Amino acid sequence: MFGKRFALLAGVLVTLNLVLWFAAPGLALRKGLVNELFGSKLIRGEAIYKLPVCGGTDCHFDRGVITDVTPTQLTLREADGRIQPIPISDSTKVIKFGRHISINRLARRWRVFVTWPTAGPAQSVDVEKVPRRRG
Numbered sequence: 001m002f003g004k005r006f007a008l009l010a011g012v013l014v015t016l017n018l019v020l021w022f023a024a025p026g027l028a029l030r031k032g033l034v035n036e037l038f039g040s041k042l043i044r045g046e047a048i049y050k051l052p053v054c055g056g057t058d059c060h061f062d063r064g065v066i067t068d069v070t071p072t073q074l075t076l077r078e079a080d081g082r083i084q085p086i087p088i089s090d091s092t093k094v095i096k097f098g099r100h101i102s103i104n105r106l107a108r109r110w111r112v113f114v115t116w117p118t119a120g121p122a123q124s125v126d127v128e129k130v131p132r133r134r135g
Contacts, residue, residue, distance in 0.1 A: 043079045058118040062086065063128075069106045074114065074122065086114055089121035096127040 045061040064076030076084045094101050111129035116122035
């Protein structure tokens with residue numbers, strides 16, 4: 001009785017090990033592709049949806065360094081040198097390292113990722129990097 005249980009358990013563990021061994025490269029490829037498309041190398045993007053998402057059917061994604069910020073507009077300098085003005089409002093969600101902060105706390109030289117519809121203010125500003133203070 002003990003030998004049959006042991007053989008069954010060993011068979012299950014070996015099968016599980018083989019499944020995980022061969023599944024890992026496939027999962028890593030997908031994750032790598034997602035990181036390549038939407039990772040830190042993304043400068044800007046545009047998605048067009050069938051149904052309204054992001055306040056409309058057309059949604060923009062921009063990553064860059066803040067060069068100017070006012071109560072109604074955020075200006076980014078993107079990695080390719082393009083200057084992108086983005087409208088903002090009180091409804092824009094600002095996330096700094098996982099915490100919601102006030103839009104008034106945005107500052108120049110911060111590296112951010114912004115999601116915004118073609119017509120309307122930005123929906124979210126995700127702060128990716130804050131430069132060290134000089135001192």
